[in-house]
Amino acid sequence: MNSARYVLPAILSVLLVACGGGTAVKPETGKAQPPSTQKAPSKKGGYYLDDGPGDNPPGDIDNIPDAVPRAETPLPRANRPYSALGHRYTPMTEHSPYKQRGVASWYGKRYHGQKTSSGEIYDMYGMTGAHTILPLPSYVRVTNPENGRSVVVRINDRGPFHDDRLIDLSYAAAYKLRLIEKGSGIVDVEALDANGKVIPLPQSAPPAQQSAKPLPAPxxxxxxPTSTNAMNExxxxxxxxxxxxxxxxxxxxxxxxxxxxxxxxxxxxxxxxxxxxxxxxxxxxxxxxxxxxxxxxxxxxxxxxxxxxxxxxxxx
CATH class of the missing domain: 3.30.70.1070 (Sporulation related repeat)
Structure with a gap:
């Protein structure tokens, strides 16, 4: 979601609700017309305020191509430390290894056509996403471990600003992962390089465990690093x-x-x-x-x- 959608933190904190499995989703606020290729969300999901699917979606969202990674320099103005909903965030300023599992949610017609944090226009039928600290722009592979579906999206926005969410996806990306009906779901997020490959750890950084130490520490x-065992673990x-x-x-x-x-x-x-x-x-x-x-x-x-x-x- 773009930064403008978090200017009413008090409203957001009241409206956010939890569904089965402990994942938070957008509360149901009226009836939105779903795309013809997928049934409307049930009561366990719903939308935030007047958000939801578009009124005239493409005929086959599953055929919308994934984002294609390419070399892009992170935008200095879009990767500065910032605050949202009373919390401070320090974005990554270069393309680095990143792999994390967490909750993905999505946003649709309420923000369609609005500016993202990178200054681009949000297209709910594009393959994009929002993240609090990943570089803008950058590319990630998002996988739904429940069904094995995977998509590649371009991170061009900031959010979601809730401690139980990892990433916000465009409507199209969430649709292809089959997260629309539930409103949210567990995903794996991996940072990709310009060739679409998972960014590896630097060769100079062996997987050795950091020692525990008192603060402050030089x-x-x-x-x-500590020592490693014979299996390089x-x-x-x-x-x-x-x-x-x-x-x-x-x-x-x-x-x-x-x-x-x-x-x-x-x-x-x-x-x-x-x-x-x-x-x-x-x-x-x-x-x-x-x-x-x-x-x-x-x-x-x-x-x-x-x-x-x-x-x-x-x-x-």
Missing amino acids: PAERNA PAVNQAVSGDYVQVGAFSLKANGDRLVETLQQQKLADNVQVENWYNAGTYRVRLGPYSSRQQAEAAAAKIKQALNTNAIVIRQ
Whole structure:
């Protein structure tokens, strides 16, 4: 969604509702005419305000071609740090590895023809998307793990500004992934290079686990890797028992490292250790241990408010 659609945060916070499985979708507000090739959403989905499918959709949305990746320089004016709904975001300024699973929602006729954050005009039948931090413009592959359907979209807008959403898709992209009826759904998002390939980790950055360390830490110490095992798997840290705050879980170490750096820069560690902890194929960014669960819960609330991201308390 473009930035203009979030100027009424109070209305948004009241209208957002949850459907089955814990995913938030646009509340139903009247009847919108669906495209002829797909039945209207049921009561479990619905639309935000007067959004929804267009009145005269193309005859076969499934045949709309995916976005074609090409070399594009990120726009400086569209990738500056910004605030939305009381939260601060720092976009990526270069095309870097990114892979994450989360909730995708979509937007349609309410924003059709309006300007996106990149200055382009939003076309609900184009293959585009909105993301809070990916470079504008950039390309990603979005896959629905429930049915295996996959699309390539061009990220040219900012949003969604809700901590339970990962990406907003154009109507056409959501249709091809079969997310229209539900209103939202779990997807995998992977950044692509100019050739349409998943952006690999730099060769100079082996998949080694970042060491835990107290804050503040010198830059050299912050980037020091631990040893790896014989299978080139990152070493698993032996954590001290206690209450921790987990902020994110990633399949790529680089994404966890970026979050660790953000936590340190914004002084959100409260003099506890922060680490990109590896276990069972996943990098988990966590802070702790805290001296009490109450302190951990207070830290989690502070991080969620500052970064607009999920932060949960776990017991090690």
